[in-house]
Amino acid sequence: MRLSLACLTKPILHGYFRSSCSWRVRIGKFLSLALKGIEFDQVPVNLIKDGGQQLTDQYKALNPMQQVPAVQIDGITLSQSLAVIQYIEETRPGPRLLPADPKKRAQVRMISDLIASGIQPVQNLYVLQKIGAEKLQWAQHFIQRGFEALEPILKETASKYCVGDEISMADICLVPQVYNAERFKVDVDQFPTIKRLNQTLMKVDAFKVSHPSCQPDTPAELCT
């Protein structure tokens, strides 16, 4: 692979402290930072202020979908958190965010997509704004339904982490989704495997330092 000048520029992550998709990339970044030596600059995009900074022409040029995150890296601009995470995985040396075994890789992708396609998009900000007054019940319904599917799958695939004993992209998807579940007051105690995995993962530095409660753009009243 040719190393262009662009590769020498520090990647830029455009994100929002409370966006679960931005958090996924932050976890990937921190896992990579510790173990793959990659650092990002972070640019906050406030999804609420001024009617939503993701709707500006400037941001739209970065991500026409007008959602966070967007990442400028190696001379290209990527949106979609799992595309970003897998790009880091494939271009930086270091430990795997997907297992070596093809069946386990497939299970990691299945769990990641169950969350990233099956749960999160139906309860994201844009959809909830369209739902209006019923938004809490709507989000609860789809997270509850998703977790009811996820729990038996994880019961099969999990050991210490979502798939076996290595942290993977599936874990990167799980923790921010549990955070969303708690925000929308879904009782996570109903799902013992999800609850146990989340507790284990929240002890890992990459998940702690990337948490929405301690980002540069976290409002003071939400900082813990």
Added chain:
Amino acid sequence: MRLSLACLTKPILHGYFRSSCSWRVRIGKFLSLALKGIEFDQVPVNLIKDGGQQLTDQYKALNPMQQVPAVQIDGITLSQSLAVIQYIEETRPGPRLLPADPKKRAQVRMISDLIASGIQPVQNLYVLQKIGAEKLQWAQHFIQRGFEALEPILKETASKYCVGDEISMADICLVPQVYNAERFKVDVDQFPTIKRLNQTLMKVDAFKVSHPSCQPDTPAELCT
């Protein structure tokens, strides 16, 4: 990799003729059949009949998310179409469904996820059933919004196909989404790149033979 007995069993695709996620796997299967020598048995799961056959306990054991597709392959059961397609990609020899170049792979995944996470889940059957009477306008709104984002991205990445001149997973996602757009009466003429790519791809055998209009479970009145 050890070749277990399970690897010698023909994979089984549980799907529905009109499900765009099932169609993705059928295209992957046909591309692979022609070029990777893989064949599947197809088991229809009627999403409408009897209140929805995906809701039976028997199907729920295969896919707790109660959605199609589910694929039994090499002794494991996978749901989530992109996990299935990438598993085939990684375990069967033959031409790539993702390009060799990491940046192009990332673009393929970004486009695939924009569709598979950003558009399709918000207009799928389960969500539309929850929306009720307003479902046509709802689906139109989210497909229109998604295509407005997809068009400028494809304008940058596309050549003959979505990313460059090789068919990829992005093309596998695009064509079924255009089919959904047409079902919901979104005017695809507004998006010249999407329209042109879809026309080009619909001339490729794998996309034609897997089309919802000619599946074993397509009702006679919808067959063309």
